[in-house]
Amino acid sequence: xxxxxxxxxxxxxxxxxxxxxxxxxxxxxxxxxxxxxxxxxxxxxxxxxxxxxxxxxxxxxxxxxxxxxxxxxxxxxxxxxxxxxxxxxxxxxxxxxxxxxxxxxxxxxxxxxxxxxxxxxxxxxxxxxxxxxxxxxxxxxxxxxxxxxxxxxxxxxxxxxxxxxxxxxxxxxxxxxxxxxxxxxxxxxxxxxxxxxxxxxxxxxxxxxxxxxxxxxxxxxxxxxxxxxxxxxxxxxxxxxxxxxxxxxxxxxxxxxxxxxxxxxxxxxxxxxxxxxxxxxxxxxxxxxxxxxxxxxxxxxxxxxxxxxxxxxxxxxxxxxx
Numbered sequence: 001x002x003x004x005x006x007x008x009x010x011x012x013x014x015x016x017x018x019x020x021x022x023x024x025x026x027x028x029x030x031x032x033x034x035x036x037x038x039x040x041x042x043x044x045x046x047x048x049x050x051x052x053x054x055x056x057x058x059x060x061x062x063x064x065x066x067x068x069x070x071x072x073x074x075x076x077x078x079x080x081x082x083x084x085x086x087x088x089x090x091x092x093x094x095x096x097x098x099x100x101x102x103x104x105x106x107x108x109x110x111x112x113x114x115x116x117x118x119x120x121x122x123x124x125x126x127x128x129x130x131x132x133x134x135x136x137x138x139x140x141x142x143x144x145x146x147x148x149x150x151x152x153x154x155x156x157x158x159x160x161x162x163x164x165x166x167x168x169x170x171x172x173x174x175x176x177x178x179x180x181x182x183x184x185x186x187x188x189x190x191x192x193x194x195x196x197x198x199x200x201x202x203x204x205x206x207x208x209x210x211x212x213x214x215x216x217x218x219x220x221x222x223x224x225x226x227x228x229x230x231x232x233x234x235x236x237x238x239x240x241x242x243x244x245x246x247x248x249x250x251x252x253x254x255x256x257x258x259x260x261x262x263x264x265x266x267x268x269x270x271x272x273x274x275x276x277x278x279x280x281x282x283x284x285x286x287x288x289x290x291x292x293x294x295x296x297x298x299x300x301x302x303x304x305x306x307x308x309x310x311x312x313x314x315x316x317x318x319x320x321x322x
Contacts (some may be wrong), residue, residue: 001248003233006196007185011217015183016155019211020118023175024052026161027194031057034165038078040064042071042089048118048175050064050088058214068098070105072115079111084165091117091174095136106170114164116173121210121261122289122306128296129162134289140172141239147171147192148238150210153182156236157189167192176261178299197249201229201236204317205253207246209235209242209268212259215303218310219259223317230317232261241271247280256284256314259313264288 031037031053038060045051045063054061064071068089075085087094093195094102096155106113114139117136140148144180149164151157157175158284164171183198198213199220208216215235222228233249235242250256256276276282289306303309 001244003197003245003248005200006188006198008183008198008217009185011181011183011214014183016096016179016181018177018179019151019154019157019175020049020177022154023116023161024049026158027053028056028145030161030165031060034084036082036084037086037165038062038083039086039088040071040075040078042066042068043094044089048088048090048116053233063207068093069101072098072101073111076101076105079113083187084112084114086114087280088116090131091120091133091136095133095139098249099139102242107146110145110169112168112170114173116175118175120174121176122302123176123261123299123306125265128295129293132294134261134263134294136174137238137262137268138270144264144274145170146239149192149236150174150238151190151236152211152213152234153180153184155182155184155186155188156190159188160236161175163190163192174210176211181214183214183217184243190236193237193240193242195233195235195237195245196233196257197231197245199230199232201231202252203229204255204257204321205231205233205249206257206259206313206317207233207235207249207268207272208259209238210261212261212308215310216313219313219317222310222314228321229319235268238268238271242277243275243279246272246275250276250280250282252284256282257287257313257316257320258284259287261303261308262288263289283320287313287316
């Protein structure tokens with residue numbers, strides 16, 4: 001299988017956008033054409049930026065306070081009477097505190113609820129280990145029927161939100177706090193279940209997701225400067241997974257590095273290992289959280305300490321080649 005290359009913008013001088021800001025503004029745009037869209041929030045609107053929606057469409061915004069189980073129950077109720085509720089809260093509260101409600105009243109009946117988790121991963125504004133959620137992809141991809149989406153930038157997020165609204169059924173959307181560079185051109189189209197090839201090389205394959213793809217792009221440039229040609233596959237949908245694209249990169253390179261701001265246990269790395277174990281056994285290395293808790297510190301320090309920056313991704317690729 002030959003994968004088409006998807007164009008990206010240069011990282012140098014790229015526009016910076018916080019996904020939470022883009023999410024809040026895009027909800028307003030979607031609401032203008034979808035009268036059934038509503039937003040329910042768990043007392044975090046000024047952090048998730050659901051407050052942008054609240055200010056623009058106040059009659060379709062519902063503030064439910066610090067009561068996440070009730071928040072998801074209300075979302076389920078709204079879905080049963082024809083609304084499309086978008087849930088706004090932090091990932092650790094969504095993926096843990098409200099998990100039983102999600103499982104029983106949303107996922108099992110397959111209700112049309114869009115669950116949006118802000119402040120994902122390690123870069124959460126020095127909130128510390130209680131607010132650093134690096135297990136959520138594992139949780140949601142293991143739950144039958146829940147589409148799991150992890151966009152890389154503002155362009156992909158906007159397109160993904162349109163796809164979420166069009167998709168009937170439960171969806172989990174993983175969002176980050178801090179601004180990041182725009183890597184896709186304006187015409188980029190997200191498609192549920194489709195991975196995109198960003199670089200093509202035969203020496204090693206890198207498979208990444210979410211904003212970690214930005215660091216993977218940096219790693220590919222580092223390797224290219226050393227004469228190492230790396231393929232880079234961006235996987236914005238963890239479930240359903242693009243099995244054919246993953247196998248194609250493994251066939252092309254015979255070596256795979258996965259990269260994610262998430263635990264390597266059950267996240268993207270685990271999913272790729274499952275695919276390759278069944279379809280195309282391949283030497284691989286998983287870059288991500290290695291069964292540890294986080295801490296509060298500046299972003300660059302955390303990326304270095306936990307091995308998530310471009311240097312660590314490139315080093316893993318070199319190790320497989322050597």
